[in-house]
Amino acid sequence: MAAAAKPNLLLAVTIPTKVSLRTGLVCNTRLSQLRLRTAAAAASSSRAVASPVPSETPEAKQMRLETEAALEWDGVCARVSEFTATAAGRAACGAGRVPVGRSREESERLLEQTAAAVLLSAPLDFGGVEDVSAVIAAAAGGRLLAVREICGVGRSIRAARGVFDQLKRLSEETPDGRSYYPLLDILQDCDFLTELVQSIEFCLDSTLSVVLDRASNKLATIRKERKKNIDMLESLLRDASTKIFQAGGIDSPVVTKRRSRMCVGVKASHKHLLPGGIILSSSGSGATYFMEPRDAIKLNNMEVKLSGDERAEELAILGLLTSRIADSQTRIRHLMAKILELDLACARGLYALWINGVRPAFTVRNSSTQTQLDPNNECSVFIEGIQHPLLLEQSLGMVKESTEVGKGQISNEHPISPMPIPLDLQVRNDTRIIVISGPNTGGKTATMKTLGLASLMSKAGMFFPAKGRPRLPWFDQVLADIGDHQSLEHSLSTFSGHISRLRKIVQAVSKDSLVLIDEIGSGTDPSEGVALSTSILKHLASRLNLAIVTTHYADLSRLNAIDTRFENAAMEFCLETLQPTYRILWGSTGNSNALSIARSIGFDQKVLARAHEWVEKLLPDKQKERQGLLYSSLLDERNLLESQANEAASVLSDGERLYNEIRLEADDLDSRLAALRATEYEKVQQELKFVKSQMDQIIKNFEVQLKNSELEKYNSLMRKAEAATASLAAAHQPTDFTFSDEENENPYVPEIGDKVYVEGLGGGSMANVVETLGEDGSCKVQYGKIKVRVKRNKIKLVQGGTKETSASSPTKGKGRTPKRSSAEANTKMAMSLLDRLYRHQRTQ
Secondary structure: OHHHHOOOHHHHOOOHHHOOOOOHHHHHHHHHHHHHHHHHHHHHHHHHOOOOOOOOOHHHHHHHHHHHHHOOHHHHHHHHHOOOOOHHHHHHHHOOOOOOOOOHHHHHHHHHHHHHHHOOOOOOOOOOOOOOHHHHHHHHOOOOOOHHHHHHHHHHHHHHHHHHHHHHHHHHHOOOHHHHHHHHHHHOOOOOOHHHHHHHHHHEEOOOOEEOHHHOHHHHHHHHHHHHHHHHHHHHHHHHHHHHHHOOOOOOOOEEEEOOEEEEEEEHHHHHHOOOOEEEEEOOOOOEEEEEOOOHHHHHHHHHHHHHHHHHHHHHHHHHHHHHHHHOHHHHHHHHHHHHHHHHHHHHHHHHHHHOOEOOEEEOEOOOOOEOOOOOOOEEEEEEEEOOHHHHHHHHHHHHHHHOOOOOOOOOOOOOOOOOOOEEEEEEOOOOEEEEEOOOOOOHHHHHHHHHHHHHHHHOOOOEOOEEEEEEEOOOEEEEEOOOOOEOOOOEOHHHHHHHHHHHHHHHOOOOEEEEEOOOOOOOOHHHHHHHHHHHHHHHHOOOOEEEEEOOOOOHHHHHHOOOOEEEEEEEEEOOOOEEEEEEEEOOOOOOOHHHHHHHOOOOHHHHHHHHHHHHHHOHHHHHHHHHHHHHHHHHHHHHHHHHHHHHHHHHHHHHHHHHHHHHHHHOHHHHHHHHHHHHHHHHHHHHHHHHHHHHHHHHHHHHHOOHHHHHHHHHHHHHHHHHHHHHHHHOOOOOOOEOHHHHHOOOOOOOOOEEEEOOOOOOOEEEEEEOOOOOOEEEEEEOOEEEEEEHHHEEEEOOOOOOOEOOEOOOOOOOOOHHHHHHHHHHHHHHHHHHHHHHHHHO
């Protein structure tokens, strides 16, 4: 290294002869040698650096700058500059020099850095880092640096090391410290020039901007001798001035410096008080002389000599430090460039948090129909809910300004700007040209600019405001023709400037380019403009990645019918409010609605009516075509409505049929219940007939076996059995309760012991009244072991059966018991008789 051949300042402390320069002439000679060595070191270092990437041509640079200006890239960079922490970062962003990835891999690396910066748990401290590029350039050019400049270089290098140490601590203290690796990698291979910083701090005081005594032994010795000499000189002059004052030669003692020499003041009339003294100067009136006493001449000469020696030694030290900075210029510039890169990464992270941005992903088209990133994905561009960053910044800026008032409260003095309407951008893989049509002020140009700006931001490693995980290709260049390129200086009309720009785009376009053209083919005859635009677009379709054009020509919107590489999109326009909605209708074609817009802003109705007539006269074919399209769309709409009506009628028919079935089933419940009862009755009758036949058979057997004397006895027994059996059969016949109409015509008053029918206890259930009516009009009845209180209108007196009396219940019942009340007794009697007959037969 070139620096190895130079004397070390730390060694200069013990070997002063290697760093001391005795005169200004020697100092100048040394500086000349330093310039030569610096130039040689700079040449060798420049050869050691890798060959730079070929710079872009002037024409390509001019097109890039024009595109960035059209897309307002400088506005985004200016906003990012507000989040930078260093002067170099602010200068780079302010000049629009935010680094943009020159390859997909470089842009991915920038995005990784931004993602890591978003996750920082604490902001990095860039305090002390200065923009020393001009100082380094001056040192490399051979200029001697001042103490302040050298100290600035030392502070910046030490501050850079502090940023790196802070980042390492954050990485070690964070559980997922690997997320900070993209930021650590920026400074990983940097040389922090520890020896140079230590030398600067050892020799110079950055606070007072002076060279310290310890910088060299020679300087310390010179300053010590000088201090001793000044003390002697000042003491001598004070004594002399006091004597002059006592002799009346001056109104008050005066010791001062004139022409770099110490002297005393004396009246002109008393200069004889300083015999042999030298007059150095006089006052404005000439009444006072400033004289150097004869005894002070030698001491003053020594002061001048020592002062020159001190300055020469300081210049030598500064020259040596300047030389070391010049020799280390490559490493210093590399370090400062990396600090700038880290500062910009942190600024991008803060900017992403401020706009609530999301990280984009790059798709790579492998063919005309597939992407490498996601073979199942059908879109090369898929961005949901993207908002134009500059429009969003205006809203966020208003919010930020207003929230500073009153501890976060919204201030009425600063109204919040409305948020921009989100856009959904979806481009199929096989699409190369998108033709956007629609009315003026409908958002066509804003949509195009939004995609262009999102492409530049993603290349520069910035997040943009959108939803989910947006995807878009990596474009090697973004070429835009937006605005009026009219130039009187170059004799270019609107169309000439427009077509000149298109010529440059056609020549510079590549397979990975994004082209944005606003109002293609405008500014000339419509028929020629359509023909030229069609030819240009068909030429570009096979030579670029994606092109978005806006137009009012309907013929361009029909290209997708004959070429699948074309796709239409329209900006929605509400005809009711005559206002754009700024929504994109993909696959649709929009109208200009010029007359409607003119009507909405209050244009003269007579002029508009005449314009409408001219439209009808000048474009009859177009009107017929529109009418045909409208008629066709109405037919399609009618067929769709008829299909939906038939489907609805079928559903209604099925519902009515199901309703009728359910209603019939409900109406048939009573008849089915009666049929069920009849069936059960038939079964019981059959069982009774079978029992009766069996009994007849038993009786016949008895009659054969019994004697004539016992026949009468058993005949009586049989008659009782038949009566019991008949009673049993009657008990199994289905009967319903009947109630007395006469007694139920009037409000029934229940009495204790009455047999009543209670609604709700089940069909055919009777209960006994155990308590008469209360004040609330209800009585208590007993059903089995259950006693309940019911309303009077819920009970009825039973009509059928025999009245029951009881010794414990003297009250007479007013109803009749049902036939079923004696069924159990009759059954027991019949079974007893049958049992007696059976036992009698066994004994016989």
